[in-house]
Amino acid sequence: MQKVEPKTLPGFMELLPQEQIKFNDIIQRIKASFEKFGFLPLDTPIIESADVLLAKAGGETEKQVYNFNKGENELCLRFDLTVPLAKFVAANFNQLTFPFKRYQIGKVFRGERPQKGRFREFYQCDIDVIGNENLSIVNDAEMPSIIYQTFKSLNIGDFVINFSNRKLLKGLFSSLELEEKSADILRTIDKLEKIGEEKVFLILIEDFKLSKKQVKTILDFVKISGTTDEKLEKIKQMPVKNQIYLDGVNEIFETVKYLRSFNVPDDNFEINLTITRGLDYYTGTVYETFLKDYRSIGSVCSGGRYDNLAEFYTDKKLPGVGISIGFTRLFYILNENEILKTESNSISKVIILPMTENIAYCLSLATFFRNNEINTEVFLEQAKFKNKLSYANKLQIPYAVIVGEDEIKQNYLTLKNMTTGEQFKLSKEEVLKKLTKN
Amino acid sequence: MQKVEPKTLPGFMELLPQEQIKFNDIIQRIKASFEKFGFLPLDTPIIESADVLLAKAGGETEKQVYNFNKGENELCLRFDLTVPLAKFVAANFNQLTFPFKRYQIGKVFRGERPQKGRFREFYQCDIDVIGNENLSIVNDAEMPSIIYQTFKSLNIGDFVINFSNRKLLKGLFSSLELEEKSADILRTIDKLEKIGEEKVFLILIEDFKLSKKQVKTILDFVKISGTTDEKLEKIKQMPVKNQIYLDGVNEIFETVKYLRSFNVPDDNFEINLTITRGLDYYTGTVYETFLKDYRSIGSVCSGGRYDNLAEFYTDKKLPGVGISIGFTRLFYILNENEILKTESNSISKVIILPMTENIAYCLSLATFFRNNEINTEVFLEQAKFKNKLSYANKLQIPYAVIVGEDEIKQNYLTLKNMTTGEQFKLSKEEVLKKLTKN
Numbered sequence: 001m002q003k004v005e006p007k008t009l010p011g012f013m014e015l016l017p018q019e020q021i022k023f024n025d026i027i028q029r030i031k032a033s034f035e036k037f038g039f040l041p042l043d044t045p046i047i048e049s050a051d052v053l054l055a056k057a058g059g060e061t062e063k064q065v066y067n068f069n070k071g072e073n074e075l076c077l078r079f080d081l082t083v084p085l086a087k088f089v090a091a092n093f094n095q096l097t098f099p100f101k102r103y104q105i106g107k108v109f110r111g112e113r114p115q116k117g118r119f120r121e122f123y124q125c126d127i128d129v130i131g132n133e134n135l136s137i138v139n140d141a142e143m144p145s146i147i148y149q150t151f152k153s154l155n156i157g158d159f160v161i162n163f164s165n166r167k168l169l170k171g172l173f174s175s176l177e178l179e180e181k182s183a184d185i186l187r188t189i190d191k192l193e194k195i196g197e198e199k200v201f202l203i204l205i206e207d208f209k210l211s212k213k214q215v216k217t218i219l220d221f222v223k224i225s226g227t228t229d230e231k232l233e234k235i236k237q238m239p240v241k242n243q244i245y246l247d248g249v250n251e252i253f254e255t256v257k258y259l260r261s262f263n264v265p266d267d268n269f270e271i272n273l274t275i276t277r278g279l280d281y282y283t284g285t286v287y288e289t290f291l292k293d294y295r296s297i298g299s300v301c302s303g304g305r306y307d308n309l310a311e312f313y314t315d316k317k318l319p320g321v322g323i324s325i326g327f328t329r330l331f332y333i334l335n336e337n338e339i340l341k342t343e344s345n346s347i348s349k350v351i352i353l354p355m356t357e358n359i360a361y362c363l364s365l366a367t368f369f370r371n372n373e374i375n376t377e378v379f380l381e382q383a384k385f386k387n388k389l390s391y392a393n394k395l396q397i398p399y400a401v402i403v404g405e406d407e408i409k410q411n412y413l414t415l416k417n418m419t420t421g422e423q424f425k426l427s428k429e430e431v432l433k434k435l436t437k438n
Numbered sequence: 439m440q441k442v443e444p445k446t447l448p449g450f451m452e453l454l455p456q457e458q459i460k461f462n463d464i465i466q467r468i469k470a471s472f473e474k475f476g477f478l479p480l481d482t483p484i485i486e487s488a489d490v491l492l493a494k495a496g497g498e499t500e501k502q503v504y505n506f507n508k509g510e511n512e513l514c515l516r517f518d519l520t521v522p523l524a525k526f527v528a529a530n531f532n533q534l535t536f537p538f539k540r541y542q543i544g545k546v547f548r549g550e551r552p553q554k555g556r557f558r559e560f561y562q563c564d565i566d567v568i569g570n571e572n573l574s575i576v577n578d579a580e581m582p583s584i585i586y587q588t589f590k591s592l593n594i595g596d597f598v599i600n601f602s603n604r605k606l607l608k609g610l611f612s613s614l615e616l617e618e619k620s621a622d623i624l625r626t627i628d629k630l631e632k633i634g635e636e637k638v639f640l641i642l643i644e645d646f647k648l649s650k651k652q653v654k655t656i657l658d659f660v661k662i663s664g665t666t667d668e669k670l671e672k673i674k675q676m677p678v679k680n681q682i683y684l685d686g687v688n689e690i691f692e693t694v695k696y697l698r699s700f701n702v703p704d705d706n707f708e709i710n711l712t713i714t715r716g717l718d719y720y721t722g723t724v725y726e727t728f729l730k731d732y733r734s735i736g737s738v739c740s741g742g743r744y745d746n747l748a749e750f751y752t753d754k755k756l757p758g759v760g761i762s763i764g765f766t767r768l769f770y771i772l773n774e775n776e777i778l779k780t781e782s783n784s785i786s787k788v789i790i791l792p793m794t795e796n797i798a799y800c801l802s803l804a805t806f807f808r809n810n811e812i813n814t815e816v817f818l819e820q821a822k823f824k825n826k827l828s829y830a831n832k833l834q835i836p837y838a839v840i841v842g843e844d845e846i847k848q849n850y851l852t853l854k855n856m857t858t859g860e861q862f863k864l865s866k867e868e869v870l871k872k873l874t875k876n
Contacts, residue, residue, distance in 0.1 A: 004493040006528035006751035008483060009511070014526065016533055017478035017540065024479050036808045038786035038815025040455035040833075041462050045446060045559050046484065046545060047504070047515075055442040066485070066513075068506030070549050073447070075504075077485075088452065090444035095454055097832040099819060102455065107484060111508050121483050131819070138797060138818040149808070261798035263805050313444035348476035359576060360699035367701050370474045370587070377476025380576040381537060381569070394535040395478075 011114030012121050013328050018345055018396070023331055025342045026154055027105060030125050030325065033150040034103040037142070039127050042102045044084035046109075050074040053083055055312040056281075064110040077109040081126040082309075082322065089130055090313035098132035099139070105327075117297075117336075119328045128322030130309055135319045137251055140285040140305055141258030143323045147289060147301055148264045150325075155341055156334055158292035159300075161264075162272035165252045165285050166304075168235065169276065171245025172221055176214050184208050186276040189222055193274065222273040228256060231271045248284075255285055283307040287323055297333055301325045346396040349435050352378045353388045355404035362403050365413075368428060374435050392418055401431060449552030450559050451766050456783055456834070461769055463780045464592055465543060468563050468763065471588040472541040475580070477565050480540045482522035484547075488512040491521055493750040494719075502548040515547040519564040520747075520760065527568055528751035536570035537577070543765075555735075555774075557766045566760030568747055573757045575689055578723040578743055579696030581761045585727060585739055586702045588763075593779055594772055596730035597738075599702075600710035603690045603723050604742075606673065607714065609683025610659055614652050622646050624714040627660055631712065660711040666694060669709045686722075693723055721745040725761055735771055739763045784834045787873055790816045791826045793842035800841050803851075803866060812873050830856055839869060 008014045015023055050067050053076050067076035078084050081104045089100060105125045112118055127146060129139045144161045151159050169189075173182045188203050197219065204210045204218070224234045236249055252271065259269055277286045284305035291300060303323030310318050334340050350369060354362040362378050369376040377397075379388050392400050402414040402423075415424045415431050426434070446452045453461055488505050491514050505514035516522050519542045527538060543563045550556055565584060567577045582599045589597050607627075611620045626641050635657065642648045642656070662672045674687055690709065697707055715724045722743035729738060741761030748756050772778050788807060792800040800816050807814040815835075817826050830838050840852040840861075853862045853869050864872070 001749060003752065004490055004750055006525040006748070007487065007490060008525070008529065009485065009487055009513070012483040012485065014482055016530060017480065020479045020481055023481070035785050036811075036813050038789070038813055038835075040785055041458045042455065043458055043461070044452055045450040047447065047450065047547070047559060049445065049447055051442055052445060066506070066508055068504070070504055075447070087444040087446070091446065092454060097829055101815070109485070121485060134819065136818045136820065142816075142818065258797070258801070261801040263802065310444070311439065312442055314441065347473050347478055351476070359696070363696070363699040364701065373474075375474050375476055377539070378580075380574045380580065381572065382574065391535055397476075 009120075011112070011119055013119055013332070019335060021345055021347065022335070022340050022342045026331065026340070027123070027125070027327070029153050030150055030327070031103070031105060033146065033153050034125075034127055036149070037101075037127075037146050039101045039103040042085070042088065042104045043106065044078070044081070044088055044104065046077055046107065047075050048078060048084065048087070050076045052087055052313075053078060056083070061110075064112055066109050066111055079110050080108050081106065081124050081324070082128070085126070085128055085130075085322075086310040086318075087313060089318060090310040090316070093314065093316060098130065099135060100130045101127070102130075103127045117329060117332050119332075122326065122328035125325040125327050126322060127324075128309075128320050130318050130320040133317050133319075135321065137254045138258050139321050140251065140255045141262055143285075143303065143321055144259060144269060144287060145262035145264050147287075147323055147325075148262075148268050151289070151301075156291065156339055159268065159289060160292060161269045161287060161289045161301075162275050162299075163255070163269065163285055163287045164271065164273045164275040165248045165255070166276065166282055167244050167248030167251065167284060168273065169218075169222075171240050171242050171248055172218065172238070174242050174244060175240045176217060178210065178214065181208050181210070185210070185218065187278055189218070189274055190276045190278050192222070224271075224273055228266055228269070228271055232256060235271075235273075251284060277302065277304055281306045285321065291333075294333060294337070297329075300330045300333075344396075344398070346398065348375045348377045348395065348397045350374060350376050350399040350401055350431075351392045351395075351397045352376065352401045352403060353385070353392070354379065355385065355402060356408065358403075358405075358408060361408055365401070365403065365428065369432065369435065372432055372436070374432070389418075399435060447558075449550070449557055451557055451770070457773060459783055459785065460773070460778050460780045464769065464778070465561070465563070465765070467591050468588055468765070469541070469543060471584065471591050472563075472565055474587070475539075475565075475584050477539045477541040480523070480526065480542045481544065482516065482519070482526055482542065484515055484545065485513050486516060486522065486525070488514045490525055490751075491516060494521070499548075502550055504547050504549055517548050518546050519544060519562050519762070520566070523564075523566060523568075523760075524748040524756075525751060527756060528748040528754070531752065531754060536568065537573060538568045539565070540568075541565045555767060555770050557770075560764065560766035563763040563765050564760060565762075566747075566758050568756050568758040571755050571757075573759065575692045576696050577759050578689065578693045579700055579702075581723075581741065581759055582697060582707060582725060583700035583702050585725075585761055585763075586700075586706050589727070589739075594729065594777055597706065597727060598730060599707045599725060599727045599739075600713050600737075601693070601707065601723055601725045602709065602711045602713040603686045603693070604714065604720055605682050605686030605689065605722060606711065607656075607660075609678050609680050609686055610656065610676070612680050612682060613678045614655060616648065616652065619646050619648070623648070623656065625716055627656070627712055628714045628716050630660070662709075662711055666704055666707070666709055670694060673709075673711075689722060715740065715742055719744045719746075723759065729771075732771060732775070735767075738768045738771075782834075782836070784836065786813045786815045786833065786835045788812060788814050788837040788839055788869075789830045789833075789835045790814065790839045790841060791823070791830070792817065793823065793840060794846060796841075796843075796846060799846055803839070803841065806866060807870065807873065810870055810874070812870070827856075837873060 065076050065079050204215045275288050282304035286304035288299035289301035305321040307319050309320045352362045366376045366378045400416040412425050503514050503517050642653045713726050720742035724742035726737035727739035743759040745757050747758045790800045804814045804816045838854040850863050
């Protein structure tokens, strides 16, 4: 028979079981952390109608979308979890309770050019809070506090949540009479860390025709330095007095105040006025999160405040604030750098190795362990003892129970610690106790 | 602004949060049950290369597949989890440990005509064991024993796992010199429960030109009745003596013997020789699972033994046995019939309702609860007390902690049981104790 090569597409992550165990362990911790803050689960379809999903898209995003026809329908695969959320909230407005706090963990699809560490199918882990008409600024502090708790629970080293408030730059641009160029300027400043100050300077002057003085004012502003409180003070002292700027000042003060109320240490957050987020729908606070040891990989968790989540679907005013972890990429980097510490690399806590024809005895024993919440497998194949042990070793199962005729006759079990090699003669209750403890 | 209707496509399940909580709760129990038997997690891509995924497809399946082009690639969405497993095992043969036991829980896609209770995007929960060259018959009993434990843990009423062994009918057909028509006959018998004996009789005689005597022999055989042991005895006593039949007899005896060793009660399994499974790749044991109170919806969990999992990708002989829960449909039926009992309908165990400007106090309290593993939210918006309570009620949060100036000054908390309406003055440690217990 002609064989087909069993290949997986480039840009699609497919892990071996030992890695998948780690992946799931971390996803589980993220989920638990989101639920600890009372966020509700949501699971929107992967396929949506193209007119719904692309209602507001355009430019780069639209080019990357997987879209296709099935029958008469133009369909596409979701490229993020925010647009489906907007659709969901608009469609189910009357059945939801506001503020609506939801998390969603799922795959999204973008046909980017594949390159090392970039994926076309990847998990996003999103949380958003959506208000009906209003949404308190305290939520702008709760978001990073959730990320703080979540990342701490992942045990992946030092990280810092950077944030700014878009109203500050908007107010500054207004005072410089640059409102019309603000999208271009924001997008350029967003690249500051990547391309450097000199290039940003050139682009703003040559491409967007800003004056040197304007550029200097802007760059001096976004480079404001010092402790968090010093930065706040400098922001407050700026000679910009329009309402949008004053709102921004007020909001960033409140955000810092509540971040501290949420017990987020000053070491783990930082005002960074160069953060603008390219996407134009953010209207207030914006976030990016960096791993201190892997700053160069860019933000691993980003988001912000938007005034109007679902304006393409409904007249209802739905302000929100949300944040998203690009998980597949994060996992890839953590795994590559071997900085993932999981509690266990195996699913089974114990494997029963029958050395007898009396499989029934072993199966009953397995049922006994399982009924006591111990993940247990039985080696059911004919094989040499050496090969059975090798199976257990390869799967990194911490304990083996060896059951031979002697054990059955004399009513004991031989428990082998697969890490140390030690063996013990124990009753099944004693084995259970040992497995439960460790 | 022109609005787009925020619609979800027909045939795609999208649940409200209270339902999604139930959905996730059951998925979590299925996952825990699979892991209790030591199955390893796998997460293959949703998008695969069309030539890989359709290597063996054809007929009905291929028509239902979502396929499309992106650049030069012909792609499609997975329509089950078995073909991706075959690809994965063939591609990673040297890195896997056999027998390879994996579970996968994920969405698959089939463009069926949408109808009530049928979905185009649905979850499958699969377990399979793959051997290298050989795989013990004990695995044919382990599969239904896992399903037995899993369904019991779901608490969804009575169910019975039906099974047969294809070698029996294959042997019988051989003795009747009907080998060449066996695929047609199997497909017809598979419809017995749906279309009735009379129609099956007619189809076999008129369409497939069997003699009346042949049809009678076959129908008498598949209708063998009695207790499990009586059925086994009748199967053994049949005057069919070819090797394939004798192998089938031996295997079905062993399957029953080990099912009992796995402590599966006789009430929960049943030999049913009309079960053939339409798909032609099964070669031995085949399973279907029925909810006793909802027999008419058909099998909710099916599978079987196959000799050669990955023959389209590799020369390696990889026998396996597996079973799959069509979960979205199952959930739909359970939910429609209101027979889902979940431990809790809310994510949060407690909500803190600030009656003071001192939000910081409430946030610290929330952190205290969360650090003690209690899912906690804080109502952060400005609202009347009545509306805050209504929010908690709608989300079915079992406890509310009310924090006003008095509480802060006198250092106590007011705990409200949202079900009974009772209120208690307690210290925060006492509240924690109450929340942990319940």
